[in-house]
Amino acid sequence: MTPAPTSGTAAEPLPITPAAAFPGAPEQRSGIAGSAYEQLRLLTLLAEASEVLSTSVDAELAVGLLAAHVVPQLADWCVISVVDDITGDRRDIGAAHRDPGLLPVITSHARLTMAPGSPMATVVNTAQPLVITAADVEALASLVPDPDARALLGPVAGAVYPLRGRGGSFGAIALINGAGRGAHTAAELDIAKLMARRAGLSMDNARLYSRQQRIAEVLQRSMLSEPPSVPGLDLAFRYLPAATDTKVGGDWYDAFRLPDGSVTLVIGEVVGHDLRAVTIMGQIRTMTRSIGHDRNAEPADLLTRVDAALHGLGIQGLCTALIVRVGAPATDGSSLDITWSSAGHPAPLLIYRGGRVTELDTTPGLLLGTGFPADRTQQSATLAPGTTLLLMTDGLFERRTTGYDLSLDRLRADLIPLSDFPVDELCDAIIAHAATDQPEDDIAIIAVRSGLIS
Helix, strand or coil: CCCCCCCCCCCCCCCCCCHHHCCCCHHHCCHHHHHHHHHHHHHHHHHHHHHHHHHCCCHHHHHHHHHHHHCCCCCCEEEEEEECCCCCCEEEEEEEECCHHHHHHHHHHHHHHHCCCCHHHHHHHHCCCEEECCCCHHHHHHHCCCHHHHHHHCCCEEEEEEEEECCEEEEEEEEEECCCCCCCCHHHHHHHHHHHHHHHHHHHHHHHHHHHHHHHHHHHHHCCCCCCCCCCEEEEEEEECCCCHHHCCEEEEEEEECCCCCEEEEEEEECCCCHHHHHHHHHHHHHHHHHHHHHCCCHHHHHHHHHHHHHHCCCCCCEEEEEEEECCCCCECCCEEEEEEEEECCCCEEECCCCCEEECCCCCCCCECCCCCCCCCCEEEEECCCCEEEEECHHHCCCCCCCHHHHHHHHHHHHHHHCCCCHHHHHHHHHHHHHHCCCCCCEEEEEEEECECC
16 A cells, blocks of 8 residues: 655655556467456556546647557557537547658548548447448548558558547547557457547546636626726726636626716626636626616725625625726816725726826725625725726736735836827737736726827
């Protein structure tokens, strides 16, 4: 028994002897010892394949790597193909040949293996495995339709197994042997079947999660409104999803006019990165907009009312939020009066003409949804003409490799050369720069500045 790792010590990988360390072919061994030796070799191969599937965060990449893993241990060459669940197009995700010089022949002709009626297409359509013997001349020919390529590859036997998921088959793995190896043994076919099943489940789970994340992103984007047109106010919004699908979540922004001509700006982030976070975000956004407009509420009062509504309606979820009320703008591009209140959200930044960037002094406040009473406060200030107020979610600057303060300092430095950009160009430049940094979290920003009406 392998002892459990002590505190602070990483667990060692299982001491699996590579399948390649078992030399010789089954026919070179005989009797009970040979049978046991072969079973051990194949079980080791299966264990290695399972490790490949479980150690990569990219399931499709891991399944594609199986091709190189099973050649030459289980077949002379291998092709793994999938059918895109959205477009229906076929894609090869893995291919290998025991002679690396013949790999280009496989990859250049593999697209023909999914032609209607071919073994690969049949397996995908029926979700049933197919074993091909030397007698199946037509099936062997359809595996490599081009005569010249078929002469080079020399297929004489093979097996094709479906990659199956919850909704049926979405791909296939073909294991082909040449004349020197012959047909697969029953034990090899059993291992290939188990391997294909595990690969299918691994990819299906990843595809299902990716599909849910795409739904979450579409839903999230549908809730992000366009900025209202307000005479005397330059206003721009932007949203950028995280670089990885696993981080689609509940960042949002909003802006709406109040009866007295002022404008309420809202930015927030629901804790979590899944479809549930997006639905909670939609509920909070709707509450904030409805209560804010109906009550003509000041920022601190609006946060208090939304928090009470979350508690009263039993909506379970934590959320940061920052609300800024911009007084009715003048038409001459003069100063703007603002009042703001925060529920645990990052403070906005002030970008001055000429390149100075500072943080707007903000009392953090308690997050929404905690269930605890909060004595919320608000602050007021006047923005000089040409000063830009930037509201943002923490995905814009937070990075795991640097501390909060250092990350914020870097953002301020990046904003200095953008200080005189029009707000739309400013937001575009901010998002373009963030995209090159492969953001680990969603990003939402609002930029507002007084605008001269000609």
